[in-house]
Amino acid sequence: MDSIKLTLPAKPEYVSLARLTIASVANNMGFSIGDVEDLKVAVSEACTNALNHSKNLDTTYDLTYVVENQKLVFTVTDRGVGFEPESVAMPDLNGKQLGGFGLFIIKSLMDRVEIISERGSGTSITMIKNLSTTHEV
């Protein structure tokens, strides 16, 4: 079981680095092209969430990838303002409520998602994607 840890500045220009690294890890594990795209979106959404909840631009957030047997477990942990996951409303296409798409997308694309958040202390989003056996060569 390999573990990789990155600490990124809470700045928009580094979110692409999270996508690059997860794509590399997932490709090495043998994920399909479609699953790699889903993983890139999920990590990017979680990083965007971390940035939106960060207290200022001088902070950092952590990204951990754990390569397990037949699955990738990854966590984005920020030290931001925190939020109540249950209170995030579904987005509204009429434009009245545009937030909430990120969490909705993460939950739709990943096999398992766990969110731990505390007001004032930060948020940790753990996502699990199973390695599909249908794509094995």
Add this chain to the structure above:
Amino acid sequence: MNSNNIIDIGKTSMVSIKGEIDIYSIEKFRETIEEKMKTQAAEIILDCSELSYMDSTGMGVLIELRNKSKEMGQKIIMMNPRPNIKKLLALTGVDKIIDIVDNPVN
């Protein structure tokens, strides 16, 4: 995100959206579409053939500007989005409010 090859044909205005749309490039994306909306073209076509990535930040701006353009009697059309982007458009339901076309010429 890069945008160029802006083509205005009568009441249709086309702009090529390239690269990635995320929290870093989202304002450039918004400005590009808003600039096209100012031309008062009836249809604003976003050529997404070379757009490799878009996440919820892009979806949010698309919804917002689609609603704004609708009020102004304009229409935003996405042309040739890649399968990964099409999947997100379907997942979020954005494909129900924004026209998506595949241009076989490209």
